């Protein structure tokens with residue numbers, strides 16, 4: 001398994017199956033601001049509620065290939081092995097990202113337990129050994145990397161954008177970015193503001 005971050009905004013995500021597991025997967029996708037198309041004859045009440053809120057689009061019927069032919073990511077989460085296997089096979093052959101929720105080796109992707117702190121994303125995968133352990137480790141990380149990381153990551157992002165824009169020399173750029181990543185800036189918000197005050201004028205000066 002190779003970890004990769006995927007920009008899914010604007011891409012079609014199709015959930016085949018509308019039960020409990022589908023609901024859980026949709027809620028996870030929702031945390032990342034993603035809209036999901038659900039194809040399933042029976043729809044969990046929790047998914048119906050999300051449809052009312054506009055978070056998902058529901059197509060209430062058994063799945064057919066045309067329901068996911070324009071999808072980027074397909075999740076096969078029905079309670080039928082035959083349906084999940086068939087969907088995974090066809091979608092994979094069509095070059096899509098595919099999660100098979102019951103037999104991961106029949107898909108080509110799995111969902112890790114994850115945690116977001118603004119731009120910081122921490123993901124834990126056990127390669128199907130124990131989703132329960134993945135969740136436990138994620139919860140431990142959530143305590144270490146608490147909400148205060150959101151602002152800190154924003155600071156690092158802004159510094160990096162400025163440095164990339166104003167400093168043509170790669171060695172100097174790396175040096176400056178290393179300074180910015182000093183833990184002192186995590187702990188001391190005033191220092192962050194001071195640092196930004198110092199470097200912002202350089203970016204403004206180079207504006208076209």
Ligand SMILES: C[C@@]1(CC(=O)O)C2=NC(=C\c3[nH]c(c(CCC(=O)O)c3CC(=O)O)Cc3[nH]c(c(CC(=O)O)c3CCC(=O)O)/C=C3\N/C(=C\2)[C@@H](CCC(=O)O)[C@]3(C)CC(=O)O)/[C@H]1CCC(=O)O
Nearest residue numbers: 028102104110111112113125126127128129130131132134
């Ligand atoms: C991380 C998380 C993300 C998410 O789903 O969003 C996720 N499963 C979560 C929870 C969870 N899933 C299951 C339990 C019950 C206890 C247990 O079995 O441990 C719990 C625990 C709970 O619910 O508390 C049952 C289960 N899961 C899979 C199978 C089939 C199989 O056995 O392989 C079965 C057995 C079904 C059966 O009994 O027949 C398969 C997969 N589940 C994965 C991801 C992928 C591997 C990730 C990895 O190992 O790292 C993979 C391979 C494919 C995929 O679905 O992507 C999410 C964490 C929650 C969070 O983020 O809060």
Ligand SMILES: NC(=O)c1ccc[n+]([C@@H]2O[C@H](COP(=O)([O-])OP(=O)(O)OC[C@H]3O[C@@H](n4cnc5c(N)ncnc54)[C@H](O)[C@@H]3O)[C@@H](O)[C@H]2O)c1
Nearest residue numbers: 017018019020021039040041042062063077078079101102
């Ligand atoms: N990956 C995970 O995290 C995880 C966790 C637990 C279970 N599972 C697996 O997920 C699967 C689903 O479990 P569940 O608890 O959501 O089941 P469920 O009984 O709650 O829901 C099954 C859904 O499949 C739909 N379905 C059936 N035939 C269909 C078809 N032809 N086309 C479209 N949809 C169809 C039904 O309408 C229903 O909405 C099981 O195979 C289970 O082993 C995966």
